[in-house]
Amino acid sequence: MIIDSHAHIVMPPESFRFMAELVGGRANPHTLPKIPEAAVRKVAEELVKSMDEVGTDIQFISPRPYLQMHSVKPGKVTELWSRHCNDLIARFVEMFPDRFRGVAGLPQYMDEALEERAIPELRRCVEQLGFVGCLINPDPTEGQGDPPGLGDPFWHPLYQAMTELDVPGLIHSAGSCSARESYTLKFINEESIAVISLLGAKTFDTFPDLKIVVAHAGGAIPYQMGRFRSWTVRKGDKETFDEQLRKLYFDTCNYSKEAIELLCKVAGTDNVLFGTEKPGTGSARDPISGRDYDDMKPVIESIDWLTEAQKRDIFECNCQRLYTRAFKNYAG
Numbered sequence: 001m002i003i004d005s006h007a008h009i010v011m012p013p014e015s016f017r018f019m020a021e022l023v024g025g026r027a028n029p030h031t032l033p034k035i036p037e038a039a040v041r042k043v044a045e046e047l048v049k050s051m052d053e054v055g056t057d058i059q060f061i062s063p064r065p066y067l068q069m070h071s072v073k074p075g076k077v078t079e080l081w082s083r084h085c086n087d088l089i090a091r092f093v094e095m096f097p098d099r100f101r102g103v104a105g106l107p108q109y110m111d112e113a114l115e116e117r118a119i120p121e122l123r124r125c126v127e128q129l130g131f132v133g134c135l136i137n138p139d140p141t142e143g144q145g146d147p148p149g150l151g152d153p154f155w156h157p158l159y160q161a162m163t164e165l166d167v168p169g170l171i172h173s174a175g176s177c178s179a180r181e182s183y184t185l186k187f188i189n190e191e192s193i194a195v196i197s198l199l200g201a202k203t204f205d206t207f208p209d210l211k212i213v214v215a216h217a218g219g220a221i222p223y224q225m226g227r228f229r230s231w232t233v234r235k236g237d238k239e240t241f242d243e244q245l246r247k248l249y250f251d252t253c254n255y256s257k258e259a260i261e262l263l264c265k266v267a268g269t270d271n272v273l274f275g276t277e278k279p280g281t282g283s284a285r286d287p288i289s290g291r292d293y294d295d296m297k298p299v300i301e302s303i304d305w306l307t308e309a310q311k312r313d314i315f316e317c318n319c320q321r322l323y324t325r326a327f328k329n330y331a332g
Contacts, residue, residue, distance in 0.1 A: 001057045003056075003274060004275060006253045006277050007061050007276065009088060010047050012035055012042065035088070047059070056278075061100055065105075065187075070174050071140065078117075082117075090129040102129060104126070104134040109140060119158060122158070130325075131325075133326075134167060136170065138173060138190045139190055143176045149193060149198075150198050151203050156207075163209045166325060172187065172191075213322070217259055222262050222266045222267065223262065228241045229242070232244070246270075249273055252276070255296070257302065261303055264306065269310040274297075274314050274315050278292070297315075
């Protein structure tokens with residue numbers, strides 16, 4: 001089985017009209033869209049077709065992160081948009097229960113307390129819609145402020161809710177208001193900051209059952225292991241940086257064989273989940289391979305030093321072990 005643990009929803013035109021109205025009117029007032037079943041099925045079938053073309057059996061789908069509008073005032077805008085996206089994902093899952101699982105986008109408005117909107121929406125998605133995980137945006141200000149690192153107690157109420165609900169969080173930044181930092185670059189920067197903040201604050205000592213996946217192969221961290229190994233020794237930590245890193249999980253949404261090989265070596269194949277984000281940034285044709293960059297299955301298969309068992313772990317088993325709500329009958 002091929003499980004793509006990192007993908008995003010494809011939305012019908014009606015959703016974008018709703019988005020424009022929300023931003024233009026600042027949700028004051030607002031009218032919720034009524035999207036016909038046929039319109040939802042059309043885009044859902046397009047996504048299934050895309051999966052079939054690359055041999056993906058199941059995709060975990062979440063809202064498009066760079067469209068989450070976490071910094072758009074007032075907070076009601078992202079609250080309504082998050083709920084709309086999550087409800088749309090639930091319709092995808094209902095239509096194709098064997099192909100999709102829902103991962104919640106949270107209305108993390110700026111520096112607002114997570115108990116205000118984000119945690120209630122997480123509980124609704126898991127308890128009422130059957131979602132299996134959530135996105136975590138380390139910078140809801142989208143480059144306009146100085147948010148607390150993910151190791152800060154500010155985030156503890158969310159971690160508590162995640163552990164109670166037994167759902168992993170995928171660290172995935174959103175938009176960027178900075179002209180010097182595109183949203184793609186911000187993804188990598190925020191993931192790198194998040195890893196160091198979580199490990200430096202000993203977050204997993206406080207929340208030993210917390211499940212965190214770092215998107216895009218861990219940002220820059222696997223490439224900078226030497227610096228943080230040395231830093232950990234200089235601080236006098238009891239655990240090596242490599243040991244600390246194994247408390248996190250990482251996906252393969254990177255599109256580079258060389259980078260994925262490095263990730264597997266430093267993070268360990270037990271901590272790597274297959275993820276492609278297809279269709280997304282990587283949906284462009286590689287002139288060398290002749291495939292889209294986000295056609296990642298052949299890339300994993302071509303790493304000749306991985307055993308068949310390790311490849312199976314990356315493609316399915318690690319995800320099944322981590323996302324327990326997604327595979328209730330799994331006994332691996």
